[in-house]
Amino acid sequence: MAQSPHDAKPNANDIRDLFDRIAPVYDELNQSLSFGLHRIWKQMAVDWSGAQPGMNVLDVCCGSGDLALLLARQVGSQGQVTGADFAVAQLAIAAQRAADKGYSQRTQWVEADALSLPFKSDCYDALTMGYGLRNLTDIPQGLRELHRVLKPGAKAAVLDFHQPSSELAKRFQQWYLDTIVVPAAERCGLTEEYAYIGPSVDRFPSGHEQRHLAQAAGFSKAIHYPLAGGMMGVLVAQK
């Protein structure tokens, strides 16, 4: 991506405020801008997390609840899902969506920092993190927290953007973000917020680097699965 003023790395407060601001249009823009494909990518992450009926599972950086609600369907009425995020406007939408789906009994929504999760160690049977890792100000610390809260042998499935290895795909991704995504956001008065995506993808570790970071955080196994021609990817790390 070309360098621009958007490229200064934001601090945690900036990121939290950004996601609070975009909360009212976040789901709608994701759906329209990905032609609904983001739901497929999110379901794949849930599947790779190993979540099963009756499990106690966690969705970190849950936002408006997309992955947490997929987890809630998967774990069923005997399971429990915790969604954690530090943007309260996002959590409010997640809680309302859970209520609309009749999932209030099996879900809880916790305002929390992914870098210091308020949960016991060795607690969760599986976890997901969708489009959150790239937004953390300390990725190694975020991975260490994921490792800490999982039970031994349990898996984390971490979905996010990814820089394609193919030059053509990389150019398409840049074109799409600059030409389709940002102008769409501009129509909602959110140009700056969505212009942040491109530079954040540039700064994000590759799948190969994510695997090494996961192993350094203590995970015994880590695999990265590219999706959408390498424009997205899922890191599956086992404790």
Ligand SMILES: C/C(=C\Cc1cc(O)c2ccccc2c1O)CCC[C@H](C)CCC[C@H](C)CCCC(C)C
């Ligand atoms: C669910 C998706 C993105 C979530 C997301 C993540 C962030 O870090 C943000 C930061 C700031 C503002 C918004 C977000 C944000 O929404 C992925 C789907 C939505 C994307 C905006 C669309 C981008 C799609 C790919 C670059 C290209 C896909 C092309 C294909 C033909 C659909």
Ligand SMILES: C[S@@+](CC[C@H](N)C(=O)[O-])C[C@H]1O[C@@H](n2cnc3c(N)ncnc32)[C@H](O)[C@@H]1O
């Ligand atoms: C792009 S959204 C992803 C939301 C949801 N997982 C999804 O896939 O649609 C990123 C979310 O991560 C949250 N986030 C970023 N950094 C965080 C942190 N340090 N602690 C908790 N949440 C954080 C933001 O508030 C935002 O809701």
